[in-house]
Amino acid sequence: MPPNSSSDAIYSTTKTNSSSSSLQLQPFSFLWLLLFIVSLQVTILIMARAVPFYNRRTHFPNPVSDPCSSGRIFVYNLPLVFNQELLDNCHELDPWNSRCEALSNGGLGRKATGLSGVVPEELIPAWYWTDQFAMEVIYHNRILNHKCRTMEPDSATAFYIPFYAGLAVGKYLWSNYTTKDRDRYCEMILDWVRDQPYWNRSDGWDHFTTMGRITWDFRRSKNEDWGSRCIYMPGMRNITRLLIERNPWDYFDVGVPYPSGFHPRSDSDIFQWQYFVRNRQRDTLFCFAGAPRGAVKNDFRGLLLNQCMNASGLCRVVDCAGTRCSNGTSAILETFLDSDFCLQPRGDSFTRRSIFDCMVAGSIPVFFWHRTAYLQYQWFLPNDPKSYSVFIHRDEVKNGTSIQSVLQRYSREEVKKMREKVIEFIPKIIYAKPENGLESIKDAFDVAIDGVLKRNKEHEQPGYKWK
Ligand SMILES: *[C@@H]1O[C@H](CO)[C@@H](O)[C@H](O)[C@H]1NC(C)=O
Numbered sequence: 346m347p348p349n350s351s352s353d354a355i356y357s358t359t360k361t362n363s364s365s366s367s368l369q370l371q372p373f374s375f376l377w378l379l380l381f382i383v384s385l386q387v388t389i390l391i392m393a394r395a396v397p398f399y400n401r402r403t404h405f406p407n408p409v410s411d412p413c414s415s416g417r418i419f420v421y422n423l424p425l426v427f428n429q430e431l432l433d434n435c436h437e438l439d440p441w442n443s444r445c446e447a448l449s450n451g452g453l454g455r456k457a458t459g460l461s462g463v464v465p466e467e468l469i470p471a472w473y474w475t476d477q478f479a480m481e482v483i484y485h486n487r488i489l490n491h492k493c494r495t496m497e498p499d500s501a502t503a504f505y506i507p508f509y510a511g512l513a514v515g516k517y518l519w520s521n522y523t524t525k526d527r528d529r530y531c532e533m534i535l536d537w538v539r540d541q542p543y544w545n546r547s548d549g550w551d552h553f554t555t556m557g558r559i560t561w562d563f564r565r566s567k568n569e570d571w572g573s574r575c576i577y578m579p580g581m582r583n584i585t586r587l588l589i590e591r592n593p594w595d596y597f598d599v600g601v602p603y604p605s606g607f608h609p610r611s612d613s614d615i616f617q618w619q620y621f622v623r624n625r626q627r628d629t630l631f632c633f634a635g636a637p638r639g640a641v642k643n644d645f646r647g648l649l650l651n652q653c654m655n656a657s658g659l660c661r662v663v664d665c666a667g668t669r670c671s672n673g674t675s676a677i678l679e680t681f682l683d684s685d686f687c688l689q690p691r692g693d694s695f696t697r698r699s700i701f702d703c704m705v706a707g708s709i710p711v712f713f714w715h716r717t718a719y720l721q722y723q724w725f726l727p728n729d730p731k732s733y734s735v736f737i738h739r740d741e742v743k744n745g746t747s748i749q750s751v752l753q754r755y756s757r758e759e760v761k762k763m764r765e766k767v768i769e770f771i772p773k774i775i776y777a778k779p780e781n782g783l784e785s786i787k788d789a790f791d792v793a794i795d796g797v798l799k800r801n802k803e804h805e806q807p808g809y810k811w812k
């Protein structure tokens with residue numbers, strides 16, 4: 346029943362209106378109609394409210410309350426040759442060095458050294474010299490502990506194949522190994538997985554895997570070319586592949602952040618780190634971590650290096666000759682912490698680990714190719730590139746545009762705002778230390794898995810895949 350007060354209100358309004366404009370008949374009747382409709386709606390609303398509260402709760406359950414509402418993950422229990430045995434043979438995964446240290450600590454690698462006085466003392470234990478290719482091991486360890494992991498394949502939305510594709514191919518990429526050598530593991534795993542009863546259900550559409558190298562290491566199209574042809578093998582076609590560099594034109598390639606060195610133990614580690622990089626005194630406008638030998642050839646990195654060295658104290662160079670920067674050093678971290686901007690040209694491929702080292706240190710990345718980040722890590726970075734980064738087209742640099750003057754055009758306020766955006770996104774680009782994740786903050790792993798589950802739900806809609 347509508348309470349009296351609402352009908353009282355209607356009468357009093359109409360009375361006021363009629364006395365003030367008794368001759369305007371048409372607007373008056375229109376108003377009447379309007380008020381009638383409004384009062385009808387109010388009545389319906391009030392009647393709906395009269396239904397007891399607990400009753401409505403049961404009719405419309407709150408979807409947010411189920412942490413696995415996006416689905417559950419089944420992890421294949423693979424023959425050990427596809428993962429654990431590769432780790433056990435870490436000393437022979439690379440033609441030159443042992444990879445054992447790099448893959449230790451569940452893929453986080455060697456504990457960082459030399460950081461005293463560089464980062465807050467209490468955060469030093471959260472730092473490792475993580476290898477840029479260790480992502481497969483990190484994801485595997487985390488996913489085994491995921492709250493939405495299921496042991497029951499029938500209830501799974503996604504099937505994870507914990508194959509260490511990058512570790513398996515690493516050794517065979519160089520020297521005189523044959524294409525057969527490079528393809529062997531991938532052929533084996535695809536044979537294995539296509540024999541599984543849950544594979545045929547979706548032609549692989551609900552399966553995903555991690556490949557801890559760039560996509561081009563798995564895309565050999567001609568025999569004499571680089572890499573394995575893993576991604577071009579028939580069974581791979583519909584499998585979602587998490588990679589540190591994707592092919593932007595392949596829907597099934599998903600770019601995920603390179604592992605960097607910061608592995609917070611708790612939400613509180615993240616907050617402390619964000620506070621630290623936000624309030625850091627930065628004395629250098631920009632910096633460039635790269636190999637000075639590039640300057641000899643007149644390649645693009647050489648141009649950047651020249652500009653940096655010419656910027657009279659406004660730019661700092663870190664010498665990354667050889668592989669010196671591949672597993673992080675305190676010198677790089679310190680340089681990023683001291684700089685407002687960091688230059689991120691493409692390297693041998695379009696992406697580099699340095700993008701994440703830079704942003705974790707609260708430095709604003711400067712890109713020269715769209716494919717370096719904007720077309721790679723959409724799940725992990727802000728939608729608006731301008732909000733957190735600077736883009737200078739490589740041709741402008743080749744034409745003599747001064748990077749220094751482009752960067753100097755940003756006001757202190759603008760720099761602060763962009764840095765705040767970078768800092769806001771730090772959690773999404775780092776991999777937490779605990780194997781079951783952080784308390785409430787979602788890290789890169791969480792974002793990736795949520796993304797995969799969401800995709801798999803989308804695949805069930807008409808217009809996608811097999812149904
Ligand atoms: C590669 O070449 C070296 C000599 O240069 C040889 O010792 C080695 O057996 C070769 N490996 C393969 C797989 O052919």
Ligand SMILES: *[C@@H]1O[C@H](CO)[C@@H](O)[C@H](O)[C@H]1NC(C)=O
Binds near residue numbers: 539540541542545
């Ligand atoms: C899946 O389908 C393929 C091709 O139709 C078939 O050869 C294979 O035996 C099937 N596998 C299973 C486990 O049913």
Ligand SMILES: *[C@@H]1O[C@H](CO)[C@@H](O)[C@H](O)[C@H]1NC(C)=O
Binds near residue numbers: 651652655
């Ligand atoms: C660097 O400085 C030198 C001399 O000061 C100048 O000749 C050269 O053009 C400068 N190069 C760049 C890239 O600005």
Ligand SMILES: *[C@@H]1O[C@H](CO)[C@@H](O)[C@H](O)[C@H]1NC(C)=O
Binds near residue numbers: 446
């Ligand atoms: C990088 O890793 C290699 C092999 O694990 C090690 O020998 C080297 O000292 C490391 N470099 C740095 C800068 O930590």
Ligand SMILES: *[C@@H]1O[C@H](CO)[C@@H](O)[C@H](O)[C@H]1NC(C)=O
Binds near residue numbers: 738740744
């Ligand atoms: C670079 O210079 C060339 C020739 O001067 C010009 O045609 C081109 O438009 C310039 N490109 C950019 C991006 O400024």
Ligand SMILES: *[C@@H]1O[C@H](CO)[C@@H](O)[C@H](O)[C@H]1NC(C)=O
Binds near residue numbers: 583
């Ligand atoms: C990929 O999915 C499509 C559509 O469901 C299917 O026709 C095709 O056979 C699948 N490819 C492989 C290699 O499983």
